[in-house]
Amino acid sequence: MDKQQTLAAERRNKAILSVVLAAICILWVLPVVAVVINSFKLNTFVKTDTFALPTSESWAGMANFVKGMTFGNYPFKSSVLYSVVITVLSTGLILVFCSMAAWYIARVDSLFCKALYFLCVFSMVVPFQMVMFTLSKTADVLKLNTPWTIPIVYLGFGAGLAIFMFVGFVKSIPLEIEEAAAIDGCGPVRTFFSVVLPMLKPTLISVGILEIMWVWNDYLLPVLVLDINKYRTIPIHIQYLKGSYGTVDLGATMALILLSIIPVIIFYLACQKHIIKGVAAGAVKG
């Protein structure tokens, strides 16, 4: 009897939980939904019927997209190119350098490594706004103000989180595997690339997704550092929809935002299956 009651209570709790979580999910998805539906609506209807589905009256078709991509005198495809270049280079640099650094930090037990680790962790809590003006000046002097060199700045800002995550994972890899590699004939470099890096795959992907989303969506850093007359990323380009017209073209803005979201979502879905825990399972007695 008691057991039945507990089971019933459990079911009830689960139902309540489902409702609450569903509500949170809806709240969470709402902005994205708003972006999607409004990108197909005429500008005037975006403000008045924000959450209404496009009607025959408010339907704008692809006009918003076309406008977003063609307005002003800066080619949209350059923005896409620069965004892609910066994102790919930055993420690549962060993944390669931080995984190597994290391996060293996790495996070598010295004061230097501890200091380095805490410095990285500390860098995560320093707000960007605190360093941005000195940074933009420094970046100018060091010529880090082009899409080809700004990834170095991103490497610096991304290192904290990346190293923190990599160190945690490397510590969970049994040292015996690396020792086995050393005996089998690997030097440190070979051990890292043939043995450690493949095992880091799930973390590489997790960190990769986080960094890609951050760099791809970042507005403040490129706008401060890059010469925006020459180089514009997609977020900067979107910003110009407001600046150059006096009024904001919300329809076109939504359309461009939607375009910029799509690659990240595709990337996330493609990599999702790789984010599995316990890739090291089977290597040692579990």
Added chain:
Amino acid sequence: MAEVSLRHIKKVYPNSERTSKKGLFGRKKADDGARKASSLRITDEGVLAVPDFNLDIADREFVVFVGPSGCGKSTTLRMIAGLEEITDGELYIDGKLMNDVAPKDRDIAMVFQSYALYPHMTVRDNLAFPLKLRKMDKQTIDAKVNEAAETLGITEFLDRKPKALSGGQRQRVAIGRAIVREPKVLLMDEPLSNLDAKLRNQMRAEIIKLRKRIDSTFIYVTHDQTEAMTLGDRIVIMKDGEVQQVGTPQEVFEHPSNLFVAGFIGVPQMNFFDAELVRDGNAYSVHVGDAIVVPSAEKQARLAAQDVASQSITLGIRPEHISLASGDAATLVGTVDVSEMMGSSVHVHLDSLGQDVIVIVPTTEIEGPYQDHFFAGAKVEYAFGGNVIHMFSKDEQGTNLEF
């Protein structure tokens, strides 16, 4: 294919890095049991894991390091492998000084307790990895991998990942990876400890077979004395970093050099009694309880040769050497505490002379149910001959007085 010589090998873990173990960069990271043991000596330099280790291992010999956890056996093995720096002393493999040679250039292979397979590679790639690193051509690699797989019976798993294998299969792969490149020295660090009892027996037999087929020198670390006895040509018994005895399984069993070895080798453990050794000219006798045991002539001669005087001793007798026949001169009486039926024999725990004495009684010598004879509280008379006794000094080392 190689002799291994260890000359005055010493290992000290510096104090500042006591909680760490060597990584690939020559520094240290957290280690297993080696430094947890409180019995290790702490000196000014740090924790002394292995004070002075000397051993010559012949070509193709199978040597087993055995001892309780924290005795330095794994540390010594890791020093031979090059995973642990040698603080002092010299390590020779095939006559060449190896102290500062990288693990990969020592021509050794190692099997780890935790298997340490590469999880992202298939079994085939795991086996082929050390060969690829030696830049062998693909055909040779394939041939060698297939041969090793055949030897170990893992051919059907070659295209699986390690996580799809059972413990025994993984251990076979780990052994396969070690033998595939035909190393001079094959090191095994408690390779069977993670397997269940049945599989362990099976793998033990396989290692014996394997050993005949390959030309490597084997160095095997275990804490299991059965493994040591069955596998080793010679056994090295260690305690607190020091070698207690080196000898063939039979030597170690029949002539333990001290109390520790006597207690460590043999299941169930050797029984120990407080006794008096009495010397009368060149004749010796041992007084234990009310009984007097006369050591065999051979033992007496050895005692005389050592010029051993009358003294208090610890007398050791293996449970299988005690008989219940009461005809012998030395007869002692005990009260049955517990009796354990083992199938072919009964282990009878007696309370005798104020301590626990174990006697092994073959079931063939028991009439009717064993409980009728060995119920709790039953009085039992037991005896042992003068040829099977071991006499140890009363000091801290408990050395065997015969040697």
